[in-house]
Amino acid sequence: MEFALxxxxxxxxxxxxxxxxxxxxxxxxxxxxxxxEAAGAALAAGLDDLGLAGLHVxxxxxxxxxxxxxxxxxxxxxxxxxxxxRFLATTVTAHAMRQAGDDFLPxxxxxxxxxxxxxxxxxxxxxxxxxxxxxxxxxxxxxxxVSAEGSxxxxxxxxxxxxxxxxxxxxxxxxxIDRTRIFSxxxxxxxxxAMSLKPDDEVLAAARLLVAADTLGxxxxxxxxxxxxxxxRQQFGRVIGSFQAVKHMCAxxxxxxxxxxxxxxxxxxxLDTGEPEGLAMATLAKSHLAEAGTFIARTSTEVHGGMGFTxxxxxxxxxxxxxxxxxxxxxxxxxxxxxxxxQGWLETA
Amino acid sequence: MDLSLSPEYEAFRKEVAEIxxxxxxxxxxxxxxxxKNPKRQAWQKLLIENGLAARTIPTEYGGFGAEPxxxxxxxxxxxxxxxxxxxxxxxxxxxxxxPTLLELGTPEQKAAYIRPTLYGEMIxxxxxxxxxxxxxxxxxxxxxxxDGDDYVINGSKIWTSTxxxxxxxxxxxxxxxxxxKHEGISYILFSMETPGIEVRPLVDMTGAAxxxxxxxxxxxxxxxxxxxxxxxxWQVANATLTHERGMLGDPNATKARLVELVxxxxxxxxxxxxxxxxxxxxxRLLKLQGEVYAMQANGLRITTHRLxxxxxxxxxxxxxxxxxxxxxxIARLAIDxxxxxxxxxxxGEHLRANGSWQARYMYDLGLIIGGGTAQIQKNIIxxxxxxxxxxxxxxxx
Numbered sequence: 001m002e003f004a005l006x007x008x009x010x011x012x013x014x015x016x017x018x019x020x021x022x023x024x025x026x027x028x029x030x031x032x033x034x035x036x037e038a039a040g041a042a043l044a045a046g047l048d049d050l051g052l053a054g055l056h057v058x059x060x061x062x063x064x065x066x067x068x069x070x071x072x073x074x075x076x077x078x079x080x081x082x083x084x085x086r087f088l089a090t091t092v093t094a095h096a097m098r099q100a101g102d103d104f105l106p107x108x109x110x111x112x113x114x115x116x117x118x119x120x121x122x123x124x125x126x127x128x129x130x131x132x133x134x135x136x137x138x139x140x141x142x143x144x145x146v147s148a149e150g151s152x153x154x155x156x157x158x159x160x161x162x163x164x165x166x167x168x169x170x171x172x173x174x175x176x177i178d179r180t181r182i183f184s185x186x187x188x189x190x191x192x193x194a195m196s197l198k199p200d201d202e203v204l205a206a207a208r209l210l211v212a213a214d215t216l217g218x219x220x221x222x223x224x225x226x227x228x229x230x231x232x233r234q235q236f237g238r239v240i241g242s243f244q245a246v247k248h249m250c251a252x253x254x255x256x257x258x259x260x261x262x263x264x265x266x267x268x269x270x271l272d273t274g275e276p277e278g279l280a281m282a283t284l285a286k287s288h289l290a291e292a293g294t295f296i297a298r299t300s301t302e303v304h305g306g307m308g309f310t311x312x313x314x315x316x317x318x319x320x321x322x323x324x325x326x327x328x329x330x331x332x333x334x335x336x337x338x339x340x341x342x343q344g345w346l347e348t349a
Numbered sequence: 350m351d352l353s354l355s356p357e358y359e360a361f362r363k364e365v366a367e368i369x370x371x372x373x374x375x376x377x378x379x380x381x382x383x384x385k386n387p388k389r390q391a392w393q394k395l396l397i398e399n400g401l402a403a404r405t406i407p408t409e410y411g412g413f414g415a416e417p418x419x420x421x422x423x424x425x426x427x428x429x430x431x432x433x434x435x436x437x438x439x440x441x442x443x444x445x446x447x448p449t450l451l452e453l454g455t456p457e458q459k460a461a462y463i464r465p466t467l468y469g470e471m472i473x474x475x476x477x478x479x480x481x482x483x484x485x486x487x488x489x490x491x492x493x494x495x496d497g498d499d500y501v502i503n504g505s506k507i508w509t510s511t512x513x514x515x516x517x518x519x520x521x522x523x524x525x526x527x528x529x530k531h532e533g534i535s536y537i538l539f540s541m542e543t544p545g546i547e548v549r550p551l552v553d554m555t556g557a558a559x560x561x562x563x564x565x566x567x568x569x570x571x572x573x574x575x576x577x578x579x580x581x582x583w584q585v586a587n588a589t590l591t592h593e594r595g596m597l598g599d600p601n602a603t604k605a606r607l608v609e610l611v612x613x614x615x616x617x618x619x620x621x622x623x624x625x626x627x628x629x630x631x632x633r634l635l636k637l638q639g640e641v642y643a644m645q646a647n648g649l650r651i652t653t654h655r656l657x658x659x660x661x662x663x664x665x666x667x668x669x670x671x672x673x674x675x676x677x678x679i680a681r682l683a684i685d686x687x688x689x690x691x692x693x694x695x696x697g698e699h700l701r702a703n704g705s706w707q708a709r710y711m712y713d714l715g716l717i718i719g720g721g722t723a724q725i726q727k728n729i730i731x732x733x734x735x736x737x738x739x740x741x742x743x744x745x746x
Contacts, residue, residue: 001351001352001353001354001358001420001652001653001656002350002351002653002656003350003352003646003649003650003652003653004350004650004653004654004657005350006350069350227735227736227737230737231736231737231738238741239738241731241737241738242737242738242739242740242741243740244724244727244728244740247727247728247731247732247737247740248724248727248728248731250731250735250737251670251726251727251731251734251735252727254663254667254730254731254734254735255667255670255671255727255730256671258647258663258664258667259640259643259644259646259664259671260643261664262643262646262647262649262664263639263643263646263647265350265646265650266642266645266649267642267646269350269352273352280638281642284638284639284642285639285642287635287639288636288639288640288642288643291636291639332636333632336631336632336635336636336639337628337631337632337635339635339638339639340631340635345611345615345625345631
C-alpha cells in the first residue's frame with residue numbers, strides 16, 4: 001500500500017510549477033486578464049509545448065495515457081498560478097471519449113482539435129438555457145461554457161444528459177468576476193453533431209474533480225501569500241504572524257486545506273481504478289473544496305489587511321477564481337444533492 | 350498510488366479473521382464491567398497470545414514480540430471494526446506508560462510493571478495537569494522534596510482519569526524549585542495506596558465522573574520510582590504526550606460514526622418522512638461526509654509517511670484539531686435530526702441510540718479541549734507547520 005505521489009508525478013508537478021513561475025507571474029496574468037491577447041496566446045503556446053493536451057489520452061491514440069490523478073496535479077498547478085488553460089476542457093473530453101474509439105482522440109492529443117466544454121446544464125440548467133437534439137441537430141443555449149474562445153470543437157450536454165461533440169458554434173463571452181478565464185454563452189441553431197455519447201455520471205464527476213483541484217491550487221497560493229505576509233508585516237513592533245489572532249487564522253486555513261489535498265488524490269485514484277465510491281468521492285471533493293476555498297479566500301484577504309482589498313497586491317484574482325470555481329458545474333448545495341443521488345439516498349425506502 | 354495489499358498481507362488478514370471468528374464466543378460484552386473484569390482480562394490474554402494486542406512489545410515483558418508493521422496493525426484494527434468484537438484493552442498505562450518504560454525505564458521498572466499492565470492486572474493513572482497548570486503544563490507546582498531515599502510529595506492533580514481504579518500513578522512533580530520551569534520536573538511512579546493520597550471524583554457535564562482530582566498530603570514515595578533521571582521529567586513526558594495526541598481524532602472511528610448517523614437518518618422519520626429526505630438535514634450530512642472522506646484520505650497519507658519513516662508534516666499536525674471537531678459536528682447533526690427527541694438523555698421509552706449522541710456531543714467538546722486545546726493545536730500548526738514565530742514573552746515589569 002502506498003498513498004503518495006510517485007516520483008514521476010512529483011516531477012511532473014515540479015516542472016509545471018517551475019514553468020508557470022517563470023512564464024506566468026502575476027504581471028503576465030494581469031495582462032491577460034485585462035485583454036492582452038498576445039500574452040494569452042504566448043502562455044497557451046507554452047503550455048501546448050508541454051504536451052498537456054494529450055495527458056489523459058491513451059497512448060494508443062497518441063497521448064501520454066496518464067490518469068485523472070496526474071490531471072488533477074496539473075490542474076492544481078494551473079490554479080496555483082491562476083493561469084488560463086484549455087487543459088480542463090481537453091481532459092474532460094478525453095475522459096468522456098475513453099471508450100469511444102479513435103475518431104477524435106488522436107486529434108485532441110496532437111492539438112489539432114481544440115476542445116471547449118458546455119456541461120453547465122448537466123447540473124444546473126438556468127432559465128433561458130438548455131440544449132435540445134432533433135435528429136442530429138442541436139438547438140438552444142448553453143451558459144458558462146469553458147474555453148470556447150479559439151476552440152474548434154465543443155462537448156455539449158443536452159437536456160437528456162447525453163453529450164454531443166460539435167464544431168464550436170457562435171460564442172459570446174460572459175463577463176464573470178474572474179478575468180483570468182473566459183466563459184461563454186454558446187447558441188446552437190441546428191448545428192450538426194459529429195458524435196454522440198450516452199449520459200455518463202463520470203464525466204461531470206471528473207469535471208468537478210478538476211475544478212476542485214484548481215481550487216486546491218488557488219487556495220494553497222492564498223495561504224502561502226498570507227503566511228509570507230504575516231511573517232513580514234510589522235505592527236506594534238512585532239510581525240503580525242506572532243499575534244495569535246493572526247496566527248490562528250493561518251492555522252485554520254492550513255487545517256482546512258491539507259486534508260483536502262489527500263481527498264483530491266483519493267478521489268482521482270478511485271476514478272482511475274474504477275472504485276465504486278469514486279463518483280461520490282469526486283463529487284463531494286468539489287463541494288468540500290468549494291467550502292474550504294471560500295473560507296481561505298476570505299481569510300487570506302483578511303490576513304493581508306487593507307492591502308488584501310487592493311488591486312495593487314492582486315490577491316483578488318485568486319479570490320475570484322475560487323469564487324467562480326465554487327459555482328462552476330454546480331453550487332456546493334447542488335453538488336451535494338448529486339452526491340446524495342449517486343449514493344442512492346434520494347430513493348424513498 | 351496503490352491502495353492494494355500484497356498477498357502476504359491478504360493472508361495475514363485471513364489469519365486475523367480466523368482467530369477472531371474462532372474465539373468470538375469468548376469476547377466480553379458490555380455487561381462485563383470494570384477494568385479488572387476477569388472476562389476482559391482473559392480476552393486480553395487471548396489477544397496478546399495471538400498477536401492481536403501488545404503486538405510489538407518484547408516477549409520478555411509479556412508482549413507478542415512481533416516486528417513493528419504499520420499495515421498489520423491497520424489490518425488488525427480493520428478486522429476488529431468489521432467484526433464488531435471488542436478490541437485490545439486501551440488505557441493510559443498501556444498506551445502511554447508502557448512505551449515510556451520501554452524507552453527510558455530501568456530494567457527493574459520494566460520487569461515489575463510492563464507485564465501486569467499489558468494483562469490488565471495493574472491499572473495506572475496519569476498525574477500531569479494541575480489546577481494551575483493546564484495548557485502551560487510545565488508550570489506545575491506539585492512538590493517532591495528529597496528526604497533520604499524518599500521524596501515527600503505535596504500538591505494536587507486534576508483531570509486524572511481512572512484515578513479511583515488505579516493501582517499506580519505516573520506523575521510529574523517538581524523536584525527542583527530553583528531551576529527553570531522545564532528543568533526542575535521529574536517523572537515518577539508510585540502506588541496509589543500510599544498514605545496521604547485522596548481521590549475526589551470530578552463530575553463533568555455528561556453527568557459521569559470521567560475524571561478525578563487527586564490530592565497529595567505528605568505522600569512519602571521511594572526515589573526508585575523516578576523514570577530516566579531526576580529533573581529530566583519534561584523530556585520523558587514529551588515522548589508520551591506526542592503519543593496521546595496521535596490517539597485523538599482517529600478517522601476510522603469518525604467514519605464509523607458517520608455510518609451510524611446515515612443509518613439513523615434513513616431509519617427515523619418525522620411527520621412520516623425519513624430524516625434523510627429532509628433537504629436541509631441531508632445537505633448537512635453530505636457536508637460532513639465530504640469532511641470524513643478528507644480525513645480518511647489524510648489518514649492514508651499519514652500511514653504512508655509512517656511506513657517510509659518520514660514525518661507527516663501538516664497532514665499529521667491537523668488531525669487532533671480537525672478530527673475532534675468533526676466528531677463533535679457529527680453528533681450535533683444527529684441531535685438536530687432527532688429534534689425534540691434529540692434532547693432525551695440517559696433513560697426513557699423514547700430515547701434513541703441510548704442517548705449516545707448527546708453524551709458524545711458533550712464528551713467530544715471535552716476532547717476538543719483535552720489533550721492540548723484547539724487553540725494550542727493552532728499554535729502548533731502555525732509555528733511548526735507554517736513556520737510563524739512564537740508569541741514573544743511579555744517584558745518583565
